[in-house]
Amino acid sequence: MADAYTDLMAFSRETQALAAIAGRLEWDQETMMPRGAAAQRAEESAALEAVLHARRTDPRMADWIAAAETNSTDNVAKAQLRHIRRGFERASKVPAALASELARVTSAAQGVWAEARANDDFAAFAPTLERVIALRREEGAALAAGGDVYDALLSDYEPGTTGAELEAMFGALRPELRALRAAALEAASPAQVQGRFDPDAQMKLTLKLAEAFGYDMQRGRVDKAVHPFSSGSGLDVRITTRTSANDPFNCIYSTIHEVGHACYEQNIDDAYLLTPLGSGVSMGVHESQSRIYENQLGRSRAFTAWLFGEMRDAFGDFGIPDEDAFYATVNRVNNGFIRTESDELQYNLHVLLRFDLERALIAGDLTVRDLEAAWNDRFLADFGFAVDKPSNGVLQDVHWSVGLFGYFPTYSLGNVYAGCLHEALRRAVPDLDTQLGQGDTRTATRWLKDNVQCHGGLYEPRDLIERATGAAPTEGPLLAYLKDKFSRIYAL
Amino acid sequence: MADAYTDLMAFSRETQALAAIAGRLEWDQETMMPRGAAAQRAEESAALEAVLHARRTDPRMADWIAAAETNSTDNVAKAQLRHIRRGFERASKVPAALASELARVTSAAQGVWAEARANDDFAAFAPTLERVIALRREEGAALAAGGDVYDALLSDYEPGTTGAELEAMFGALRPELRALRAAALEAASPAQVQGRFDPDAQMKLTLKLAEAFGYDMQRGRVDKAVHPFSSGSGLDVRITTRTSANDPFNCIYSTIHEVGHACYEQNIDDAYLLTPLGSGVSMGVHESQSRIYENQLGRSRAFTAWLFGEMRDAFGDFGIPDEDAFYATVNRVNNGFIRTESDELQYNLHVLLRFDLERALIAGDLTVRDLEAAWNDRFLADFGFAVDKPSNGVLQDVHWSVGLFGYFPTYSLGNVYAGCLHEALRRAVPDLDTQLGQGDTRTATRWLKDNVQCHGGLYEPRDLIERATGAAPTEGPLLAYLKDKFSRIYAL
Numbered sequence: 010m011a012d013a014y015t016d017l018m019a020f021s022r023e024t025q026a027l028a029a030i031a032g033r034l035e036w037d038q039e040t041m042m043p044r045g046a047a048a049q050r051a052e053e054s055a056a057l058e059a060v061l062h063a064r065r066t067d068p069r070m071a072d073w074i075a076a077a078e079t080n081s082t083d084n085v086a087k088a089q090l091r092h093i094r095r096g097f098e099r100a101s102k103v104p105a106a107l108a109s110e111l112a113r114v115t116s117a118a119q120g121v122w123a124e125a126r127a128n129d130d131f132a133a134f135a136p137t138l139e140r141v142i143a144l145r146r147e148e149g150a151a152l153a154a155g156g157d158v159y160d161a162l163l164s165d166y167e168p169g170t171t172g173a174e175l176e177a178m179f180g181a182l183r184p185e186l187r188a189l190r191a192a193a194l195e196a197a198s199p200a201q202v203q204g205r206f207d208p209d210a211q212m213k214l215t216l217k218l219a220e221a222f223g224y225d226m227q228r229g230r231v232d233k234a235v236h237p238f239s240s241g242s243g244l245d246v247r248i249t250t251r252t253s254a255n256d257p258f259n260c261i262y263s264t265i266h267e268v269g270h271a272c273y274e275q276n277i278d279d280a281y282l283l284t285p286l287g288s289g290v291s292m293g294v295h296e297s298q299s300r301i302y303e304n305q306l307g308r309s310r311a312f313t314a315w316l317f318g319e320m321r322d323a324f325g326d327f328g329i330p331d332e333d334a335f336y337a338t339v340n341r342v343n344n345g346f347i348r349t350e351s352d353e354l355q356y357n358l359h360v361l362l363r364f365d366l367e368r369a370l371i372a373g374d375l376t377v378r379d380l381e382a383a384w385n386d387r388f389l390a391d392f393g394f395a396v397d398k399p400s401n402g403v404l405q406d407v408h409w410s411v412g413l414f415g416y417f418p419t420y421s422l423g424n425v426y427a428g429c430l431h432e433a434l435r436r437a438v439p440d441l442d443t444q445l446g447q448g449d450t451r452t453a454t455r456w457l458k459d460n461v462q463c464h465g466g467l468y469e470p471r472d473l474i475e476r477a478t479g480a481a482p483t484e485g486p487l488l489a490y491l492k493d494k495f496s497r498i499y500a501l
Numbered sequence: 502m503a504d505a506y507t508d509l510m511a512f513s514r515e516t517q518a519l520a521a522i523a524g525r526l527e528w529d530q531e532t533m534m535p536r537g538a539a540a541q542r543a544e545e546s547a548a549l550e551a552v553l554h555a556r557r558t559d560p561r562m563a564d565w566i567a568a569a570e571t572n573s574t575d576n577v578a579k580a581q582l583r584h585i586r587r588g589f590e591r592a593s594k595v596p597a598a599l600a601s602e603l604a605r606v607t608s609a610a611q612g613v614w615a616e617a618r619a620n621d622d623f624a625a626f627a628p629t630l631e632r633v634i635a636l637r638r639e640e641g642a643a644l645a646a647g648g649d650v651y652d653a654l655l656s657d658y659e660p661g662t663t664g665a666e667l668e669a670m671f672g673a674l675r676p677e678l679r680a681l682r683a684a685a686l687e688a689a690s691p692a693q694v695q696g697r698f699d700p701d702a703q704m705k706l707t708l709k710l711a712e713a714f715g716y717d718m719q720r721g722r723v724d725k726a727v728h729p730f731s732s733g734s735g736l737d738v739r740i741t742t743r744t745s746a747n748d749p750f751n752c753i754y755s756t757i758h759e760v761g762h763a764c765y766e767q768n769i770d771d772a773y774l775l776t777p778l779g780s781g782v783s784m785g786v787h788e789s790q791s792r793i794y795e796n797q798l799g800r801s802r803a804f805t806a807w808l809f810g811e812m813r814d815a816f817g818d819f820g821i822p823d824e825d826a827f828y829a830t831v832n833r834v835n836n837g838f839i840r841t842e843s844d845e846l847q848y849n850l851h852v853l854l855r856f857d858l859e860r861a862l863i864a865g866d867l868t869v870r871d872l873e874a875a876w877n878d879r880f881l882a883d884f885g886f887a888v889d890k891p892s893n894g895v896l897q898d899v900h901w902s903v904g905l906f907g908y909f910p911t912y913s914l915g916n917v918y919a920g921c922l923h924e925a926l927r928r929a930v931p932d933l934d935t936q937l938g939q940g941d942t943r944t945a946t947r948w949l950k951d952n953v954q955c956h957g958g959l960y961e962p963r964d965l966i967e968r969a970t971g972a973a974p975t976e977g978p979l980l981a982y983l984k985d986k987f988s989r990i991y992a993l
Contacts, residue, residue: 026548029541030522033529041533045720046737049521052775056518060552228537245538283544 013076014086018284020073021093024064025283029242031057036240036247040232051116062108065100085286088467092285095168102151111144115412122410131381131399138409139377142370145412149371159371162415166292167422169469172368175418178425178484179361185488186358187391189495190342193354196499199337203328208252208260214323215250215264218316222302223454224248224268225275237263239270239299242288246274257320257327258339262303269302270295272454276462286466292416294470296423297430298457304353305431305490306453310336311445319448337498344394346401354495357424358391363406363417371414426474428487430461433478505568506578510776512565513585516556517775521734523549528732528739532724543608554600557592577778580959584777587660594643603636607904614902623873623891630901631869634862637904641863651863654907658784659914661961664860667910670917671853674976678850679883681987685846686836688991691829695820700744700752706815707742707756710808714794715946716740716760717767729755731762731791734780738766749812749819750831754795761794762787764946768954778958784908786962788915789922790949796845796916797923797982798945802828803937811940829990836886838893846987849916850883855898855909863906918966920979922953925970 034054042050074094081087118137125134146158153161159172212233219231229241234249241247248267252260273289281287289295306312310332317335320327329335342352348359366383369375375383384403385396396402408416435441438452445453460477467473474482495501526546534542566586573579610629617626638650645653651664704725711723721733726741733739740759744752765781773779781787798804802824809827812819821827834844840851858875861867867875876895877888888894900908927933930944937945952969959965966974987993 022544023548023551026541026545027552030526030545030549033526033545034522037525037529041722043718043720043722043737043739045717049518049736049774052514053518053522053525056515057522059515060519225537226535228535230533230535244541245535247535282541 013073014081014090017070017073017077017093018089020064020067020069021089021285022283024061025285025287027057027061027064029245029283031061032241033245039234039236039238040249055112058112062100062105065096066105070097085467089285092466096285099152099165102154103148104151107144107148107151111148111412114140114144115410118410118412119407122404122407126400126404129398129400129404131403134404134410135377135380138380141410141412142377142414145414146371146373149414159368159415162371163418164415166416166419167470168291169471170293170422172418175364175422176368179357179364179418179421182357182421182425182484182488183361183391186354186491189492189501190355190358191393192501193342193495193499194344196501198343199341199498200329200334201341202257202338204324204326205254206252206257206324206327208254210323211252211257211260212250214257214319215260217319218261218264219248219268221448222265222268222306222450223272223276223458228275229271231264237267239267239274242274242277243282246271257324261316262307265307266299266303269299272302272458273298273462276458277465278463281465281467286464288466290464290466290468290473291470292419293422293426294461294473296420297426297474298423298462300424301427301431301434301457302450302454305427305434306445306450308339308353309442309445311442312448312450313339314446315448340494340498342495342499344392346388346396347405354491355392357421360417360421362387362391363408364421367409367414367417425484425487426470426482428484428490429474429478429480429482430457431490432486433460505565506573506582509562509565509569509585510581512556512559512561513581513777514775516553517777517779519549519553519556521737521775523553524733525737531726531728531730532741547604550604554592554597557588558597562589577959581777584958588777591644591657594646595640596643599636599640599643603640603904606632606636607902610902610904611899614896614899618892618896621890621892621896623895626896626902627869627872630872633902633904634869634906637906638863638865641906651860651907654863655910656907658908658911659962660783661963662785662914664910667856667914668860670976671849671856671910671913674849674913674917674980675853675883677980678846678983681984681993682834682847682850683885684993685834685987685991688993690835691833691990692821692826693833694749694830696816696818697746698744698749698816698819700746702815703744703749703752704742706749706811707752709811710753710756711740711760713940714757714760714798714942715764715768715950720767721763723756729759731759731766734766734769735774738763749816753808754799757799758791758795761791764794764950765790765954768950769957770955773957773959778956780958782956782958782960782965783962784911785914785918786953786965788912789918789966790954792916793919793923793926793949794942794946797919797926798937798942800831800845801934801937803934804940804942805831806938807940832986832990834987834991836884838880838888839897846983847884849913852909852913854879854883855900856913859901859906859909917976917979918962918974920976920982921966921970921972921974922949923982924978925952 031054034050034057038050070093074090074097077086078090078094081090118141121137122134125131145162149158149161157172163170163172216231220226228244229246229248232247232249233251235251237248237250239246239248248264248271250260250264250267270289273295277287289298313336314332317329317332329338340352342354345351348356351359362384366375366380366387369383370377370380381399381403388396388402434453434456437456438444441453444450461473464473468476471482523546526542526549530542562585566582566589569578570582570586573582610633613629614626617623637654641650641653649664655662655664708723712718720736721738721740724739724741725743727743729740729742731738731740740756740763742752742756742759762781765787769779781790805828806824809821809824821830832844834846837843840848843851854876858867858872858879862869862872873891873895880888880894926945926948929948930936933945936942953965956965960968963974
């Protein structure tokens with residue numbers, strides 16, 4: 010019966026390779042594809058998805074899995090089988106007609122959402138969103154098999170976590186973040202950068218930063234795209250970034266963020282290439298890597314001191330007199346409506362809002378008809394000022410239009426994990442700031458590689474964090490870090 | 502039984518879409534892929550090839566085809582079925598083990614060839630080439646089923662043509678080309694361009710040329726690559742080019758050539774998208790389009806007059822005084838060893854040499870042991886000077902290493918077709934030179950679109966040319982064109 014495992018892994022490896030191709034097509038679509046190719050690409054992607062679906066539900070899988078599970082004893086094989094079983098069961102539980110209807114509806118819904126956002130017209134999007142939610146609830150019910158529907162959706166992105174656990178964790182964060190935010194906004198505001206920042210010089214600096222954080226350009230590449238993202242696993246992990254002539258931090262911190270995602274994928278043990286263990290284990294752990302690169306390392310007092318020098322070299326004087334002022338500028342807290350533009354302190358308030366609303370939507374406790382008002386009420390409560398238009402509120406994110414329910418909370422969970430990992434990293438590397446002050450992230454990223462990234466999907470997310478830090482993950486370290494950091498910057 | 506045709510076309514459409522993805526991966530590999538990704542990409546491509554092979558030999562195909570053939574009467578359906586049957590029979594006749602051995606051996610052989618060429622060491626490549634030829638002969642025998650083995654290989658690239666037909670056609674060309682070549686080389690040689698040509702300015706000019714020839718950038722893009730090529734069909738047809746600071750014509754005419762290939766694919770009737778009729782019908786017809794764009798249009802007296810002005814605008818003075826001198830420079834004939842660098846007049850002599858040698862290799866009349874000497878003897882006979890080293894002779898082309906036997910003659914066949922089409926085009930558009938003199942190719946390319954390109958795979962190659970020109974294709978028009986052109990330029 011060792012043969013069953015061998016056969017299963019060979020079959021799975023081909024499926025992984027085909028899935029990697031699907032990912033590459035998505036990258037191409039966002040970076041290189043001519044605009045007029047969209048209709049043809051849709052057919053190409055659908056054909057590949059059909060092949061993948063057939064493989065993921067191949068009837069031989071059930072026998073292979075059962076036989077292999079009986080005889081596999083080592084941890085790696087057990088972990089591979091855990092992932093394979095999960096994927097097979099997930100694919101098999103959802104009726105094919107529902108899966109294809111979901112693909113069809115969410116594909117069209119993104120366009121409807123984009124137009125509604127452009128016109129600030131939530132009512133134009135509401136019927137489509139209702140349809141998406143109905144289909145996802147149906148899918149969640151099929152997956153949950155009597156259990157909690159939201160938890161079933163959540164487990165696609167963060168296996169081993171429940172909505173109730175997140176509710177408790179986020180509930181502890183929310184009042185503290187609100188208080189900290191209010192205090193910072195009452196204090197004197199740091200200066201902003203001034204002048205024009207040449208996009209080519211930004212890209213040059215950003216490539217230097219990518220290398221400084223350990224991104225391997227021999228197995229990756231950096232392109233511009235409308236939305237920064239990381240794409241791929243193993244030997245081919247590509248990132249995108251963007252430039253804004255007035256705001257160099259957009260490019261710099263988008264890049265460092267995506268480098269965090271990309272390094273996670275690049276640093277997984279080569280032995281797991283094109284196997285279920287060969288990708289990041291969950292969205293939350295993924296986000297912990299992008300966030301710790303971007304924030305705890307990239308926005309630290311020590312690293313920004315080095316970055317200040319680099320930026321002066323690249324752009325000359327940009328109106329910030331010294332390292333302390335620059336550190337405050339980089340971490341400036343200001344009022345704004347948009348999640349993706351928000352600072353490290355307020356970001357989680359945005360996510361918590363979405364988590365509560367989407368959970369209520371999936372539970373049936375909130376209707377789409379009442380969603381816009383619920384969003385605006387909650388925003389006012391947390392941020393202290395009113396949403397002025399839907400594009401600054403309920404219509405700002407693409408996620409729900411494409412059916413991503415259960416995804417938002419992984420952003421904050423990633424921040425929580427990053428807090429835990431950062432605390433452990435500081436313990437393990439007492440002179441970290443000395444290194445970061447020289448733009449040297451090698452010890453820090455090496456620690457993350459050895460303790461988190463190299464394992465790929467070997468451990469479940471919470472186990473992985475606990476192994477790395479010595480304790481079960483809680484919101485405590487993140488909160489302590491944010492309080493300490495922003496109290497110093499704002500002299501609270 | 503109409504259902505059989507519908508089912509077959511739906512199945513075929515998905516296969517086409519997957520094949521388009523495979524093409525896109527090849528494009529990515531030559532333009533964008535990080536170097537370190539090669540091993541992973543090889544697995545991805547192999548997985549996709551396995552899916553394609555399974556679909557192309559799917560047992561249901563035989564029944565669908567038989568049932569559909571019984572009931573399909575219209576020309577389009579008949580043509581679709583002709584292509585589908587040909588593809589199915591081709592895929593089914595070759596044993597899977599042989600196909601995968603061929604893929605393995607030719608994949609490795611390319612590296613062996615490249616190293617042998619770098620070291621000018623034919624002996625190092627000979628055993629590998631012997632293996633490739635043995636496998637291709639085996640494959641050809643399986644396909645020929647008792648018929649001519651070379652013809653069976655040829656029909657992959659140029660269905661409906663035989664080696665004997667080409668031999669007769671090329672036999673008529675060869676003495677005339679040799680005589681014309683010798684005469685041109687005895688006459689006074691035109692001047693060459695001088696100075697450095699900024700690569701960015703070359704790319705800017707080349708984009709203008711691509712648009713001038715009707716390439717639709719909304720459904721395509723231009724990148725740099727080591728070797729210029731065109732990739733894709735339908736709504737996504739991309740080309741590559743290259744720049745050389747001393748030789749602007751490399752970039753200009755590579756681009757126009759690839760635009761010819763790309764426009765053929767872009768201009769096929771939309772109704773054939775992702776069907777067997779939705780691609781160029783043969784390599785010969787494809788080459789006829791690239792060559793007529795590049796040579797009969799792009800290197801004409803009228804068009805080069807316009808180009809001369811464009812180049813003066815882009816690069817200033819480059820040592821050529823006027824349009825007449827520029828026309829002669831663009832069409833300069835000079836001694837050289839390399840096919841891809843040769844002019845319009847000598848190019849076919851290169852191809853004819855390869856055709857005769859590869860046909861003898863496949864027939865078993867020539868051994869690899871004797872190949873280098875045979876090449877050198879023939880080269881001396883046609884070109885009047887001796888090959889100095891294998892990289893300038895038998896090792897110069899990649900084709901044979903990757904198993905491309907039967908491909909070379911389609912280059913000259915394409916030139917022959919281009920000669921026929923050009924003659925017909927001149928008849929149809931008497932004031933063509935007036936238009937070309939203004940850089941306006943619209944009438945010419947529209948004629949090619951309506952008479953050749955739009956049909957895709959609807960007609961067999963020779964039928965297509967006969968429909969477009971009113972006569973069966975012969976070498977006569979090409980020869981008349983070359984004699985007229987080079988007699989004028991060289992005052993023969």
